[in-house]
Amino acid sequence: MKSIxxxxxxxxxxxxxxxxxxxxxxxxxxTPVRTEGxxxxxxxGDVRTLRxxxxxxxxxxxIEDIRTLLDxxxxxxxxxxxxxxxxxKHLADIDDRIARLTGLRREMQAMVEQCSGGDVGxxxxxxxxxxxxxxLSDRH
Amino acid sequence: MKSIxxxxxxxxxxxxxxxxxxxxxxxxxxTPVRTEGxxxxxxxGDVRTLRxxxxxxxxxxxIEDIRTLLDxxxxxxxxxxxxxxxxxKHLADIDDRIARLTGLRREMQAMVEQCSGGDVGxxxxxxxxxxxxxxLSDRH
DNA sequence: GCTTGCTCCTCTAGTCGCTGGAGGAAGTAG
DNA sequence: CTACTTCCTCCAGCGACTAGAGGAGCAAGC
Numbered sequence: 001m002k003s004i005x006x007x008x009x010x011x012x013x014x015x016x017x018x019x020x021x022x023x024x025x026x027x028x029x030x031t032p033v034r035t036e037g038x039x040x041x042x043x044x045g046d047v048r049t050l051r052x053x054x055x056x057x058x059x060x061x062x063i064e065d066i067r068t069l070l071d072x073x074x075x076x077x078x079x080x081x082x083x084x085x086x087x088x089k090h091l092a093d094i095d096d097r098i099a100r101l102t103g104l105r106r107e108m109q110a111m112v113e114q115c116s117g118g119d120v121g122x123x124x125x126x127x128x129x130x131x132x133x134x135x136l137s138d139r140h
Numbered sequence: 141m142k143s144i145x146x147x148x149x150x151x152x153x154x155x156x157x158x159x160x161x162x163x164x165x166x167x168x169x170x171t172p173v174r175t176e177g178x179x180x181x182x183x184x185g186d187v188r189t190l191r192x193x194x195x196x197x198x199x200x201x202x203i204e205d206i207r208t209l210l211d212x213x214x215x216x217x218x219x220x221x222x223x224x225x226x227x228x229k230h231l232a233d234i235d236d237r238i239a240r241l242t243g244l245r246r247e248m249q250a251m252v253e254q255c256s257g258g259d260v261g262x263x264x265x266x267x268x269x270x271x272x273x274x275x276l277s278d279r280h
Numbered sequence: 281g282c283t284t285g286c287t288c289c290t291c292t293a294g295t296c297g298c299t300g301g302a303g304g305a306a307g308t309a310g
Numbered sequence: 311c312t313a314c315t316t317c318c319t320c321c322a323g324c325g326a327c328t329a330g331a332g333g334a335g336c337a338a339g340c
Contacts, residue, residue: 026297037305040318057297072263084255084257101237101238104234111227115227117221120212123224126212126223145288147288161289161290162328202325
């Protein structure tokens with residue numbers, strides 16, 4: 001079984017080298033065996049694990065959640081309720097962020113549309129920023 | 141003209157005291173006059189400035205942009221093209237984030253719906269995370 | 281005048297998830 | 311043997327705060 005250097009792991013999982021070391025430090029990747037010359041060596045399992053991590057990160061999961069998900073992935077016999085809960089919570093978070101951003105978008109759109117292109121003195125953008133009362137909503 | 145202490149400024153602009161000091165350090169708020177006992181003193185103008193900053197932050201503008209917007213707000217005779225550009229760029233950023241989050245939301249929704257509630261071994265959530273090929277899109 | 285309790289001061293470090301660089305050692309190809 | 315690449319550790323920085331330590335100032339009641 002041939003061993004993989006950190007650079008190759010980096011290419012194969014599309015994760016930068018310092019990031020791999022960072023994940024190791026944070027306990028997401030197991031402490032790798034070192035060569036005589038003190039270099040980290042990895043195997044195919046590490047490629048899979050790292051891809052899992054990267055994928056979860058791309059989907060916006062936090063490191064802590066990924067730690068739990070990785071733990072679960074290593075125990076196929078356990079019930080998947082916890083994974084489900086994490087995913088559902090994450091989905092709710094995303095919905096929340098979309099809702100807030102959509103609200104902001106409306107405000108920004110209104111601001112930009114009202115700018116007449118004159119001087120700052122008449123600029124609605126500056127005016128709206130200066131006075132919260134001008135806003136469409138006060139929830140932000 | 142009565143002067144305002146940092147605590148009162150904090151309450152009136154709804155910005156925490158350490159955050160006020162942070163804004164001062166970053167050059168968004170002018171260096172305040174100090175009392176004999178070395179305490180910062182503020183005026184009504186500072187309340188307005190701080191509210192402007194907070195409002196812009198709530199709308200998601202970055203500190204650097206706010207610095208420019210504040211500078212513009214202090215010069216009503218200048219053309220407002222720069223403010224308009226900042227606002228438009230910010231709007232585009234928001235659109236971008238909404239689009240990406242909406243994509244993620246679809247993925248997450250699909251993941252959560254496919255979880256049958258059994259063991260981790262059959263869990264679609266873990267499976268999808270482990271294999272990017274399962275995704276609806278590969279842009280993330 | 282003294283004590284109590286609040287507000288304020290500076291400085292430092294921590295959050296999150298990386299990213300980049302310095303300075304040096306190890307491995308590899310010609 | 312040299313040149314080049316990859317790797318090592320350690321440290322600093324990003325953005326926008328937030329929190330805490332340890333101390334000093336200040337107002338009010340006694």
